[in-house]
Amino acid sequence: MGTPLLEILLPLPVGAAAVIWLLPSARRKPKIVAGILGVISLFLLGRVTHSSGSIERDVMFDVFAAVALVSGAMMVTDKSPAYSALWFALVTLAVCGLFFLQSAPFLAAASVIVYAGAIIVTFLFVLMLASQSGGSNYDQFPSHGVYATVAAFTLLGIMTCSIHRWSPDTKTDAIPGQLQTKAMVGTANPLSRANDTPTGSLHELGRSLFGDYLYAVELAGTLLLVATIGAIGIAPRRSQGTL
Amino acid sequence: MIELITTLITIGAVLGGTLGTCSYLIYVERKLSAFMQDRVGPNRVGPYGLFQPLADGLKFLLKEDIIPDHVNKVMFLIAPTISVFTTLLAFSVVPFGDVNTSFKWQDLPIISSFVPESWQTADVLRFLVAPNVDIGIVFIFAITSLAVYGIILGGWASNNKYSALGSLRASAQVVSYEIPLGMSVLGIALMAGTLNLESVMGKQTSSIFAWNIWYQPLACLIFFTAALAESNRMPFDLPECEQELVGGYHTEYSALKFALFFLGEYTHVVTVSFLTVILFFGGWHLPFIAEANLDANSTSILMILVKLGVLMLKVFLVIVFIMLLRWTIPRFRFDQLMGLAWKVMIPLSMANVVVVMTIKQFGISQWWLLPISLALFGAAGAIGVATKQAELNQRSVTTH
Numbered sequence: 001m002g003t004p005l006l007e008i009l010l011p012l013p014v015g016a017a018a019v020i021w022l023l024p025s026a027r028r029k030p031k032i033v034a035g036i037l038g039v040i041s042l043f044l045l046g047r048v049t050h051s052s053g054s055i056e057r058d059v060m061f062d063v064f065a066a067v068a069l070v071s072g073a074m075m076v077t078d079k080s081p082a083y084s085a086l087w088f089a090l091v092t093l094a095v096c097g098l099f100f101l102q103s104a105p106f107l108a109a110a111s112v113i114v115y116a117g118a119i120i121v122t123f124l125f126v127l128m129l130a131s132q133s134g135g136s137n138y139d140q141f142p143s144h145g146v147y148a149t150v151a152a153f154t155l156l157g158i159m160t161c162s163i164h165r166w167s168p169d170t171k172t173d174a175i176p177g178q179l180q181t182k183a184m185v186g187t188a189n190p191l192s193r194a195n196d197t198p199t200g201s202l203h204e205l206g207r208s209l210f211g212d213y214l215y216a217v218e219l220a221g222t223l224l225l226v227a228t229i230g231a232i233g234i235a236p237r238r239s240q241g242t243l
Numbered sequence: 244m245i246e247l248i249t250t251l252i253t254i255g256a257v258l259g260g261t262l263g264t265c266s267y268l269i270y271v272e273r274k275l276s277a278f279m280q281d282r283v284g285p286n287r288v289g290p291y292g293l294f295q296p297l298a299d300g301l302k303f304l305l306k307e308d309i310i311p312d313h314v315n316k317v318m319f320l321i322a323p324t325i326s327v328f329t330t331l332l333a334f335s336v337v338p339f340g341d342v343n344t345s346f347k348w349q350d351l352p353i354i355s356s357f358v359p360e361s362w363q364t365a366d367v368l369r370f371l372v373a374p375n376v377d378i379g380i381v382f383i384f385a386i387t388s389l390a391v392y393g394i395i396l397g398g399w400a401s402n403n404k405y406s407a408l409g410s411l412r413a414s415a416q417v418v419s420y421e422i423p424l425g426m427s428v429l430g431i432a433l434m435a436g437t438l439n440l441e442s443v444m445g446k447q448t449s450s451i452f453a454w455n456i457w458y459q460p461l462a463c464l465i466f467f468t469a470a471l472a473e474s475n476r477m478p479f480d481l482p483e484c485e486q487e488l489v490g491g492y493h494t495e496y497s498a499l500k501f502a503l504f505f506l507g508e509y510t511h512v513v514t515v516s517f518l519t520v521i522l523f524f525g526g527w528h529l530p531f532i533a534e535a536n537l538d539a540n541s542t543s544i545l546m547i548l549v550k551l552g553v554l555m556l557k558v559f560l561v562i563v564f565i566m567l568l569r570w571t572i573p574r575f576r577f578d579q580l581m582g583l584a585w586k587v588m589i590p591l592s593m594a595n596v597v598v599v600m601t602i603k604q605f606g607i608s609q610w611w612l613l614p615i616s617l618a619l620f621g622a623a624g625a626i627g628v629a630t631k632q633a634e635l636n637q638r639s640v641t642t643h
Binding site for chain 1: 376377378381382384385386388389391392395396398399407410411414415417418421425437438
């Protein structure tokens with residue numbers, strides 16, 4: 001197994017070109033060009049993913065992954081903030097579909113509740129309050145859109161390289177949809193080594209969170225509590241007449 | 244193959260059942276409203292007005308389908324479909340009968356002679372669309388939390404002040420009430436050790452004293468109230484209150500698109516009633532009539548139907564209760580609505596979870612949960628009255 005690095009990196013410049021084309025600008029650009037570039041990029045990406053052997057699974061993976069990527073690009077490039085928030089919701093839902101495919105239903109449901117159900121709703125809430133009459137002038141065009149896109153895709157390329165170079169060799173069975181990587185020589189990066197305990201079921205997940213990672217969970221909980229108390233502290237009082 | 248057919252038949256039964264029930268629930272609601280207001284109600288179409296739902300449905304189909312000029316067309320059309328889609332999808336993990344039993348092809352008297360031999364022992368109909376979903380109730384919360392998009396998009400795309408105000412209210416309300424809704428079920432999940440609705444229901448079917456209502460009365464109240472708020476029904480229907488907002492988020496909607504919003508709301512009411520019965524009132528269990536041990540020696544089709552009937556009866560009673568509430572409790576003021584969620588229900592449900600955890604940890608009898616729940620409820624009431632009294636005293640001091 002193993003795909004040359006070049007083949008894995010090839011979709012990135014094409015995808016970057018599609019995103020740059022989609023960026024809002026004063027000139028009118030036909031969207032179809034970006035569409036064609038995007039399809040080429042997705043096709044190249046699809047060639048380097050594993051096949052799981054089951055055709056339904058592959059199709060579902062491809063659909064969810066494509067929806068996530070396209071919605072992500074649209075979220076970054078859409079002119080209207082409200083539409084961006086909706087594209088973000090679609091990204092979240094597609095990623096949750098991927099979680100379901102990887103037998104992590106709790107993670108999927110929790111992200112739907114937290115991201116799609118609460119955070120993006122709050123975004124929309126604020127957007128509807130703030131910009132009923134459309135965005136202001138400085139919202140219309142990105143100031144350094146091309147540089148930002150190139151930088152982001154370069155970072156993505158470097159991350160892909162690092163996964164390609166130091167991907168774990170402990171797992172013999174390839175996860176469907178994972179990048180095909182070459183066989184490992186030398187030791188794997190400890191950070192990227194997969195945990196062997198099964199975390200699919202709710203019981204295992206709970207045991208893992210409140211057993212193996214108890215301190216991290218408690219720390220995160222304390223941080224959130226402090227943030228909540230801080231937010232209440234900052235909020236103006238009714239008696240001060242500011243609300 | 245046969246598995247797929249079973250699933251399709253089940254989905255068909257659920258879809259048909261839900262949609263049919265929803266249309267007749269409108270009739271029931273109109274008759275009940277009429278009864279409570281000393282009117283006659285619909286009585287012109289068919290005997291006792293029984294064909295009124297058909298007439299209503301036809302009217303929804305045949306009326307002019309208006310899309311106003313000033314709306315965002317794509318979002319305007321997507322919004323009602325999201326509303327129906329999410330509420331129907333949530334129903335897929337709700338069991339609607341005894342899931343351990345099912346109709347088999349060989350049980351059907353005439354049809355069984357026409358199907359192939361290999362199908363005879365297979366299920367015709369399961370009492371659940373998607374069995375063995377580990378996260379059961381979390382899945383329902385996740386899906387129904389998406390229903391708010393229908394309301395938000397409907398209000399935003401309508402490009403109308405009333406719609407926008409309605410959807411703003413709705414988003415704040417639904418996001419707030421999701422918290423007590425989830426927290427109230429946590430106690431049940433801790434006691435049952437699972438989130439799977441089939442298991443939660445199965446654990447309550449040994450006797451009437453196994454029903455969760457005896458151990459979690461406070462959680463039941465919080466769950467029911469929060470779920471009612473999520474479905475935007477009467478005491479909580481601020482997103483569409485007529486006196487202030489014309490029609491709220493669906494002001495600009497007409498014909499079938501309005502019907503879809505309506506259908507979404509009614510399906511939500513049905514789902515909520517099912518959940519209330521399954522989580523707190525023992526599902527299909529009823530002493531002497533539908534019991535698990537009666538079933539052991541006779542797995543007849545009759546027993547299955549009796550259990551189905553008992554469950555449906557309980558659900559119907561909850562729905563009627565929801566409809567009676569509509570004309571009993573007046574609408575909240577918006578700040579009172581938010582206060583109820585954040586200052587009353589969330590602390591109470593947290594306290595409830597802590598009590599359940601303590602009882603589980605120290606192995607104390609579960610019966611202690613009943614007096615503790617009632618005490619918590621009483622304490623909350625006392626604190627509320629005392630604060631209000633103090634506020635009133637303060638006010639009378641400052642005015643004089």
